[in-house]
Amino acid sequence: MKRKVYIYKAYERFWHWTQAFLVLFLAFTGFEIHGSFEFFGFEHAVVYHNAAAVSFMILIVFTIFWHFSTGEWKQYVPTTKNIKAQVQYYLFGMFKNAPHPVHKTELSKLNPLQRIVYFLLKVVFIPLMVISGVLYMFYRYPHNGDIAGINMEGLSTVAALHTLGAFIMIAFVIVHLYLITTGTTVFTNLKAMLTGYEELEDEPKQTKQ
């Protein structure tokens, strides 16, 4: 039996799409600063990137609060259970029309691979971007009508880390965009993140004890 489930709550969808927009915008302006192309013009790219970065950090603060106040953080704790099955599914099962090895429910929205990837994103890559970005930003800062600075030997390391992280974020977005087409239908996952609702199978009997 299928049932319609309200799986992504309003704040979660708001967070997801705002973050999607901000990351794409940060990547776009960031790589203009990086010298990869010219669109807004360097000065505007910097101002926009900084503004979007501040917005992103505000969003992150709210979202951390949301994760803990709703207990949703538990969804992102990595697990090794079923990980092999999930890998096999992506590599082979999917082409044989095998069923998804891990059952999706409101309480467990993510399969083990998603858990690992999103967990890394939350605790490694986004913090990497934020920390290197904030250092980049406040390496010099105004102070009492003058300019002060933190004691850092130039931007080389910070910029290398920030750019490295940026490439990883982009690779993530590319793969993410593809993987959301692997739901029950091509648009199932997109639809769910837009409307909040997804049709989920009833839980298999053997897990109902």
Place this chain on the structure above:
Amino acid sequence: MCDKSYNKKTCKHVFLQYTYYFFMKKIFIILIIINAILVSGIIYFTKHQKQVDALQLLQESYSKPHTPSVDHTKFEILQKKFNSPQEVTAACLSCHTERGKEVMNTRHWKWQNEEYIEGRGLTNLGKKNILNNFCIGIGGNEQSCNRCHAGFGWADSTFDFHNQHNIDCMVCHDNTGEYFKQSGGAGNPDPSVNLNKVATQVGKPLKANCGYCHFYGGGGNNVKHGDLEDAQLNCSRDVDVHMAKTGINMECVDCHTTEKHVISGKMYSVSSTNTNRLSCTQCHGNTPHELSIINEHTVKVACQTCHIPTYAKANATKMTWDWSTACKLKNGEPYHEEDSLGNHTYLSEKGTFTWGKDVKPEYVWFNGTADHYMFGDKVDTTKPIAMNTLRGSYNDPAAQIVPVKVHRANQLFDPVNGRMIQPKLFDKEKGKGALWKDFDFDAASAAGMKYIGQPYSGTYTFVQTESFWPLNHQVAPKEQSLSCKECHSTNGRLANLNDFYLPGRDQHAGVELFGMLSIILSFIGIAIHASLRIRAHKRQQTESKTIEQ
């Protein structure tokens, strides 16, 4: 690419339905919220620091004309007939009794100063004992060069620096515009000058007073500095926002304030220490920009770097000087050649020149200290010899990026003794070894080196030299200041300043390689995976069709 449970039609239908739903309803709300967040971010970053008012106040206060407190025509002592310029000075000193001692303590009088120079210690340094790469040095050429000395009669090493009456008050304080010094007259006024008229019309130094020497260094207008020339007596804001006749029309001494005749500000062609300097921030403050990120640049970038995009804006300045071609004669006579703008490109006396107009500066790190080629220094000729060295690097907290004019020359060198040669250039008569009379490098080198007490082996050659002239004037209107891209790009103005990471110019090869590979591999992985999915999907469709049949 739709899954088996839908056929193509429903698939398209669902897609359209949700695109519509998304665009018409959700995106509206989402966009409003995103915008709110973005706007708050932008506001955070563009906090205005009411700098416009500050600039206006400065403009007002500096465009007020100066009213002198006395009228010198009323002083009887200035009415008498002056037989020599020294008598004028004596008259000045009869009222301004202590000023003579002050002047005698300044660089304008001594042409050198005791300064601490790293690697040399406490050193008396100035035009008396350094060489440059224009007319090289004053030693033996005092009658000509010392026309710009603030004194009368420094014709050779016997000049009396302790006689107050030798001070030339008029060259700086003449307000008639009629005072000038005799060519080759060792600083004495031209005999045609009406000393009585000048003496009764003295006042605060005007642009023309400072410019009388500082515009014409090197033997012609704008030859040396590139950012100081007689066009600035009457120019538009495009040439110089401070000195513009149609702008606030500032005098040199408005910025170069003076205490006990010591004038603030210094030129590193002759100075070495980070003292008594003038800076833009003394009037404009340390954070004059609206954007904080621009203010933050001032830690490492001097104001001049962005605000003097080009120099020699009105008239050309000398960029290179090749002494080695001098001394050619036509029918036994010296000759000259000119370019289309009337600048000398060749003189038998001096050699070959190139000129530049609207020149983009070069950029160096500078911490306010410098070194100079001094008499007797031995040099390394494997690279161009720096006649002055501006010190600093990225890691030096006192250093900033400054714009400079680099003047390059090819000049006399003694390969046996390893020293730069001071040739004797000027004399009133032939046969005394002066290059400008006898056109003989060897004789000029021998006479010049003997005069300054340095050995000369009898062999001369020519070596490449450079001198560095920090640019401080000809500040452009703010709309013309450099845009970010001028430096934050691969082939920008800072392409040669490589000791630090500059965003937009620099990339880490490893990071780029890793990044491009991960993106390409992502796409390849997706392509393989997607094609396998499509194939599986098609196979299933044909399978289910065969089952149906």
